[in-house]
Amino acid sequence: MSESSGKQIKKRTKSFHIKLPADTANLDIIRKFVAGIAENIGFPEEEVYKIELAVDEACSNVVKHAYMTNSREEHIVNILVYEKRDHIEIIISDKGKGFDPKKIKKPELEEYMKKMKRGGLGIYLIRELMDKVSFRIKAGVRNEVRMIKYLDK
Numbered sequence: 247m248s249e250s251s252g253k254q255i256k257k258r259t260k261s262f263h264i265k266l267p268a269d270t271a272n273l274d275i276i277r278k279f280v281a282g283i284a285e286n287i288g289f290p291e292e293e294v295y296k297i298e299l300a301v302d303e304a305c306s307n308v309v310k311h312a313y314m315t316n317s318r319e320e321h322i323v324n325i326l327v328y329e330k331r332d333h334i335e336i337i338i339s340d341k342g343k344g345f346d347p348k349k350i351k352k353p354e355l356e357e358y359m360k361k362m363k364r365g366g367l368g369i370y371l372i373r374e375l376m377d378k379v380s381f382r383i384k385a386g387v388r389n390e391v392r393m394i395k396y397l398d399k
Contacts, residue, residue: 260329268309268321268340276305276325283327284334289397297334297395300375301325303368304338304391312342312389333377333396344385 264279266272277298284294305323313321321342328335373379378394 259331262327262329264325265322266325268305268313268323268342270306270309272323273302273305273309276323277302279325280327280336283329284395287329287334287397289334289395293395293397296375297336297393300372300393300395301336301338303371304393307368308338308340308342308389311345312340333394336393337390338393339388339390341386341388344383344389 262279262283264276266275280301281294281298284297289297305325308323322340324337324339326337326339328337372391372393375395376393377396378392380392382388382390382392
């Protein structure tokens with residue numbers, strides 16, 4: 247509360263959560279969920295697409311890599327989205343196999359294209375598409391990628 251005006255300054259923050267089986271069949275649902283929130287905040291179409299792509303890459307990594315075992319445990323991906331006045335914050339988490347994000351090096355794109363490689367650019371793309379990206383990895387307990395995209399008005 248500001249002493250000079252006596253009015254309380256409210257931060258506009260809404261949160262949304264979706265929890266789904268970690269399955270490629272659910273990636274479209276996740277993209278639409280996040281895109282709808284980004285559009286509601288006021289992101290232009292091009293930025294919404296970047297956010298969708300980053301989320302798709304992160305969730306695809308969960309589907310392909312986090313749950314490689316055939317355990318009877320439920321394979322779940324959690325998506326938590328914070329809608330804030332000037333940005334969107336997306337947290338994607340799972341309880342699968344972890345990885346060391348420090349070991350993921352920036353690819354040599356020219357060499358990559360020459361070899362016509364497929365895959366392996368997910369983390370790179372996420373970092374390029376979003377303004378801030380951080381990881382917290384506790385394999386089998388909670389793995390988390392946190393992504394922020396600022397709204398430029």
